[in-house]
Amino acid sequence: MLVLRRRAGECVLIGDEIEIEVLAVTHQGAKIGIRAPKSTIVLRKELKITQEQNAQAAQGPAEADFRYTLEKLRPPAQERPPLPDKPTES
Amino acid sequence: MRSVETKYFGTLPCAEESVFEFPGGMPGFEGEKAFVLIETAESAPLVFLQSLTRANLCFLAFPIQVVDRDYALAVAPEDLEALDLETGRQPILGTEAVVLTLISLDDGFVASANLMAPVVLNVKTRRGLQAIRRDRLYSHQHPVPQQQEQTC
Numbered sequence: 568m569l570v571l572r573r574r575a576g577e578c579v580l581i582g583d584e585i586e587i588e589v590l591a592v593t594h595q596g597a598k599i600g601i602r603a604p605k606s607t608i609v610l611r612k613e614l615k616i617t618q619e620q621n622a623q624a625a626q627g628p629a630e631a632d633f634r635y636t637l638e639k640l641r642p643p644a645q646e647r648p649p650l651p652d653k654p655t656e657s
Numbered sequence: 658m659r660s661v662e663t664k665y666f667g668t669l670p671c672a673e674e675s676v677f678e679f680p681g682g683m684p685g686f687e688g689e690k691a692f693v694l695i696e697t698a699e700s701a702p703l704v705f706l707q708s709l710t711r712a713n714l715c716f717l718a719f720p721i722q723v724v725d726r727d728y729a730l731a732v733a734p735e736d737l738e739a740l741d742l743e744t745g746r747q748p749i750l751g752t753e754a755v756v757l758t759l760i761s762l763d764d765g766f767v768a769s770a771n772l773m774a775p776v777v778l779n780v781k782t783r784r785g786l787q788a789i790r791r792d793r794l795y796s797h798q799h800p801v802p803q804q805q806e807q808t809c
Contacts (some may be wrong), residue, residue: 617774618685623761
């Protein structure tokens with residue numbers, strides 16, 4: 568990975584058409600601006616990861632495997648959230 | 658009462674007030690803007706997030722605390738705002754919000770839970786969205802404990 572140190576107001580060029588400008592840097596993170604052709608898709612990486620993970624989640628079990636899947640996903644007793652305290656008898 | 662075509666349960670009656678509106682859809686499914694939460698005694702605590710408009714779109718999900726009982730919620734302020742929840746703090750689970758983690762299965766039926774991007778439902782306004790965390794504290798493929806095959 569190429570690593571560069573840039574300050575607010577400085578830019579990086581990627582190829583002929585993509586420009587990334589560091590707008591501001593605070594303790595919360597860096598604010599960046601991106602200039603790119605409309606045909607270039609710009610996405611936060613975690614959004615892309617979520618899209619892909621959702622696509623996998625959406626497949627789900629086939630109908631024939633549904634009951635089997637339910638059985639497999641039944642949490643073992645020790646994994647269930649603790650029950651509320653038993654009311655003490657007075 | 659309207660009815661909903663479901664992926665696993667045939668056609669179910671569906672009260673208007675059991676519908677959750679997802680104004681932005683979900684990443685990868687931006688066009689799906691309404692889901693119903695289906696809970697059955699047989700599958701509990703597993704629940705189902707069924708699209709109202711696409712019958713074959715039904716996510717399997719657990720309440721997030723079933724997968725990680727110490728899960729630290731970190732919904733970004735703009736997501737809280739979109740959900741009509743208070744932006745200065747995290748919502749209270751149960752009374753204000755229901756938080757689900759979507760389950761994925763691989764080819765061998767090994768399940769994982771997306772703890773990086775939980776689905777947050779405002780139980781009062783019945784709005785929902787998938788709230789992607791800004792930090793990297795949780796995995797999008799967190800292993801889910803499963804029943805082992807009986808080998809006897």
